[in-house]
Amino acid sequence: MAQRPLNVGLIGGGGGAFIVQPHQKAIHFDGTRRVTCAALHPDPAIAMQEAENWAYPIQGYTNYNDLIAQESAKPRGEGIDYALIVTPNHVHFDPAMKCIQAGIPVFCEKPLTVTLDEAAQLVEAVKAKRIPFGVSHTYLGHWTSRLARHIVRSGLIGDVRWVDSYYLQGWLAGRTEDQGSMQAEWRVDPKRAGKSCCGGDIGTHALMQLRFVTGLDVVKLSAQLETFVAGRQLDDHFTVYCQLSNGGRALVRASQIAIGHKNDLGIEVNGTKGTLRWVQEEPESLTIHLKGQPDRVYWRGEVQPNDGFLGDLPADLMAEPTIPSGHPEAFHDAFARLHRCFEADVRAYQAGTYTEADGSKYATVADGHMGILFVEKSVESASKAGAWVDM
């Protein structure tokens, strides 16, 4: 018999919000999850109006405190099974902590918090409650990101010497924050965005992609944070030279003033035997370059084990559902894969069989903490003219 769909509550998402939309579509992707309620806006009247106008019936709440209290008091199956937090960065910590304390698993947008102390508190709370907690690093959800992780971590391109992990955008190249963009307006405000605009917003994605694919950590860094657009308090260009835990080196870079770049996130890993390249704007394939050999392009849906380069492939990677190759998967599919994996952990949690997530399917609270640490250390290094700082 089919399992009942999991109920998801939204925190944030009304009034023309952006990232709630790919998420809510991804939640409904498989028919095994659905949005049932929401606290969509800080203004209670608008929150209720937005819930009333939602595309399908949901219960509106005037604020997230009521949502958490009332949903957690309902019997299992009637209340929410997890919460999705899609508010600006400064409204992640409080609802996340309250959900954890109420026993509600959380899928939270990145960057995890605006301070390192808050991130550390969430790590401790999640550990104490042994509760699923995912951080929405979208690009880990591409099937080809999973393949890249397998290839690099299993040593197929040799030891990692150099990584270039980047996320380039151009949408903040002018004063977008003065042109009615609510997304730009809070991102350039340190009270709502945190200590870095560009680094927190998209540099954390580039860092996560590096850590996910290579399994390596940044142990030391030297950063330059630039503000090219006059009048901004925070960086709009973020460049970090890194020493990696295996002795290799990396550049983690992000920009919001790179006109012409849209969501140009990519990673290149140079190993002692070969190079891997992957870009999220063309996420259906990745390319392997081996010295003295023709390039190999691996397309999602066309990957076979033991082809002369790949050895055996992990069963869980090959079992992940995808559509036939040539029908392109992209952004929404990546979100769906993250929610699908998170759903499995939530169901295990409810069945009493959940063990701590290992970060192979979605970013964990510990990954989120690492992102905030990286931002804080980068800000510190930049304030000392790029001095080397230990992570």
Ligand SMILES: NC(=O)c1ccc[n+]([C@@H]2O[C@H](COP(=O)([O-])OP(=O)(O)OC[C@H]3O[C@@H](n4cnc5c(N)ncnc54)[C@H](O)[C@@H]3O)[C@@H](O)[C@H]2O)c1
């Ligand atoms: N994973 C990704 O690829 C990705 C992409 C974009 C944004 N994000 C992250 O998602 C978050 C939201 O970004 P966005 O661009 O969608 O922002 P947005 O400004 O479009 O939406 C924010 C939403 O939060 C609501 N909100 C604010 N305070 C609230 C409160 N106290 N209670 C209830 N709702 C409240 C707003 O009304 C709005 O609906 C940010 O943390 C951002 O970094 C992630």
